[in-house]
Amino acid sequence: MMRRMGLLVLVFGVLLMGGLTEVAMGQSLRIGALYPVSGSLALLGDESWRGAEIARVMRNQKGGVAGKQVEFVKVDIPDVNAAKSEAERLINREGLKLLTGTYSSSLCLAASEVAARSGIIYFEQGGIADMITGRGYKTLLRSCPRAQYFSRAQIRFARDFVAPKIGKKPNDVRVALVHEDSAYGSSISKNVEAEAKAGGVQLVSVIPYNKDAVDLSSVILKLKNDKPDVVIGVSYANDAILFGRQAKELRLDIKAFIGTGGGHSLTSFQQALGAAAEGVLNVDFTQFEVNVRFTPGLKEFVEMYRKMFNEPPRSGHSLANFTGTNILLDLLERTGGSMDAGKFRQTAAAFELKPGSTASGWGVKFDDSGQNILADTFIMQWRGGKLVTVYPEGPAVMAPLLETPFSK
């Protein structure tokens, strides 16, 4: 027993020493980058990270920010515990004053709570849950659109484009929502319900499912029973493909399918479904087949991506984080490299860019809650094997076409 105690004290002592070491500050601007690059969100977490990293590398090549090189302290946050721990570590042990990330809404919530309660700036570039900017924290900023913008775009499209094309009045259009049941899908779902009511369309069914399901035939069969005109889908990578395949197998007959980013924006979606993906619409962050006059810097971004990672971008998440990081670095330039929360927030409030002036085509204007209200979602469509921007007209490359999806 005595020896066990002695052992315990010894071990504890060793760890104490480990915890006591502090890290010295360097001559670069250090920003914490929290992304899930392992675990179930690994694919898009990693894709998001790549975009941020490209922005950093390119900025450093041009001389850095306020004369200093920018350094990312990258951490992997596969789950909520990790998000909290790493945020704690970056703020308290590494002494960082600015954190960014995160792709996943729930991870963002955990990490940003830590940051906010310590008065540290948290710059979110990918999580879309409305709640992120709804907590009243003054030190939180979000560069990307939030869930409400997605659903608003979808319902408007259903009402303004689909309805006349199928000869129905907006009130008669039948919309069904199929969504995966994690935070991503649930936040969109809430908004679709609200927007449908506001926009006057009929939401005939809401069908949640688990993203890890290996079979979605029950979802398809339920849809066939409900007979909607338009189906709005919110899926991650594998379930988007699975849904498409089974929709084809079971001959789901609908007028239009509007995805909500996530899996429907991935190149693997089109690769797996081939011709069956033709006509599928999608609301998301800016993708790559877009009017480049609206998105300055896009081409350079794609080139750099290919150079650094030996493959084309896998989805628009990297572009969103590229734009977000650029905005972040621009703000830092304007504060002279200072990461003081109050100064940063003030600078952000005064910073404005018109739509069409960033690589994503977004404008920049942060409102009181920290949300960039000029971040926008566009409507894309899979045409000829490419995800092409079709709406609104500014960034569009071609006009949208109404085609029955998952049928070829």
Added chain:
Amino acid sequence: MKQRHLLMALAAGLLVLPIFYSAPYFLHLVIMIFFYIALTEAWNILALCGKVSLGHAAFFGLAAYTSAILCIKKGVTPWIGLFPALLVTFIGAAALAIPLLRLRGPMFTLASIAFAEVLRRVAMVWRDLTAGAEGLTIPFVPGWQNLTFTTKIPYYYIFLILAAGSVYIVHRLYYSATGHHLRAIASDEEAAQALGINTQKTQLIALFWSAGITGLLGVFYTQYVYMIEPEWAFSSALFCLQPALNGIIGGLGTVWGPVIGSVLMTPLGEYLRSYLGALQQGLNFFVYGLVLIGVVMVLPGGIVSPLLSLFKRWTPSKAPALDQGGKVR
């Protein structure tokens, strides 16, 4: 120096530590260690009678959600909210009690996994109650009455009490009649029954202590992390596998094994993730898996037994060591 004195020195040291050194990340690490000590001890109670539960997250999640929902929707302070939370946890434990008593070994483990999974999915789907996958955040209104604080120090003491309390409970249980009965059941349940031990009652006692401590941890830890969502609250990796791993490495079925295991594995897990995980996707967990296999194959008694014998050789005891023939070495 007597064992009691050493214990008191340790306790005193832990009590005053934050006064001398309060770097927030360090305190966070120690809080995590305390949390896992308590969780592993709680899990260990069931392991004492040979039942491996990989569904403990169920108890954690039930309590965490109950107190969080009461706090956010009804403004009930968690200090009071923890009672209904414990009640809900015990109801959950009662539900798991039946499989516990009727199944052995791996079958019980599977049932416990399924149990936690069902609860997780229900939590995701029952959005009106739990806000589904978006989760709930604890409002930031600092104060003792809300169990919310701006610095780490109050959390430190709360978790210190929880950790010390759970070690104490397990210690008392271990050396009590119930503890002996539990270990007897672990060896051979039928023999224990033949000896007149009321195996059902004993196992139920273990289950309720185990679930109760876990539930309590759920309430307090949620207040520390500030948010709750189904994937996390019912996470098998965080609240079932991790304490099991700590317990095995430290030494299953002992009082201090879980403590050693948690003290070693918690910082190790953090460092592995921070430094290896950033290097290469998945490398940290790969190492974790290898460590688990290695420990089971090489040190099935956990680290405690071989280290103990090592200590015995360095610090000779009063009685002379005897060799096989009974002669003094």
Added chain:
Amino acid sequence: MELFIQVLVSGLLLGGVYALLSVGLTLIFGVVRIINFAHGELMMMAMYLTYWLCQAHQIDPYLSVIIVAPALFLVGMGVQRFIIQPIFDSSALMKIFVTVGLFIALQNLALMLFKADFRTIQTSYAMSTLEVGGISISVPRLIAFCFALVLLGGLFMLLKLTLVGKAMRAVAENRVVAELMGIRVQRLYLITFGLGSAMTGIAGALLLPFTYVFPTVGAIYTLLAFVVVVLGGLGNMAGAFLGGLFIGLIESISGVYISPALKEAVYFVIFILTLLVRPQGLFGVGKGTEEVGLK
């Protein structure tokens, strides 16, 4: 009414897939009596192998079975020999943990080697369907279903007619007596694990045309396979098949008539109930299952 029939058909096809996954597990479980948490990872490895054979060497997945099956046979034997056998006499708890460790290690090894991308293959028949009286039947799933039947039949004959099969049944029934009768149990375990893994590997190859592989795919299938195996009765081949079909039907029906988000919850509840009410499964073996904790 048409909807209901379609639900049933989809459920059966789904069940066929599940049966395929579980046959290997029930064989291993029934003979070696070990709960292998890394079972799904075996399937994942087979799927990655099939994927690579298809992408890099243009070998059709149904043909690649010829390579995948022996490869997985060897892997299975390796796992038994180097990981399970050394700790065979430890408590069940240790055995669980060593396979959990294996599961974590393999899953993350795949993540390290292949990254998190979802990979699937495009074949000409991947999305083709048969129309029978207004009901759609997916061709690759139908093929998987038929293969499951064939595999099952083959296994059945192996067990009934060959010496090895009889030895397996003997060990499954009573290991101690079998050993006394001169059966080299450890060697038999190697063969059984190999065979069970090979079958799981075949399942993986057959699944790839209509599903996808990614590092965490194994975890999902492992738990499901256990549910099916317990339902069907440990060590009972026909039980595993029928159990798979049953779960498939339950999943399909509850998905459409309750909610797709709860369909897994429904069969987990059934699983727990089965363990309580009829632990030997719907078609249970009964004898010799005490070791794994069924009373």
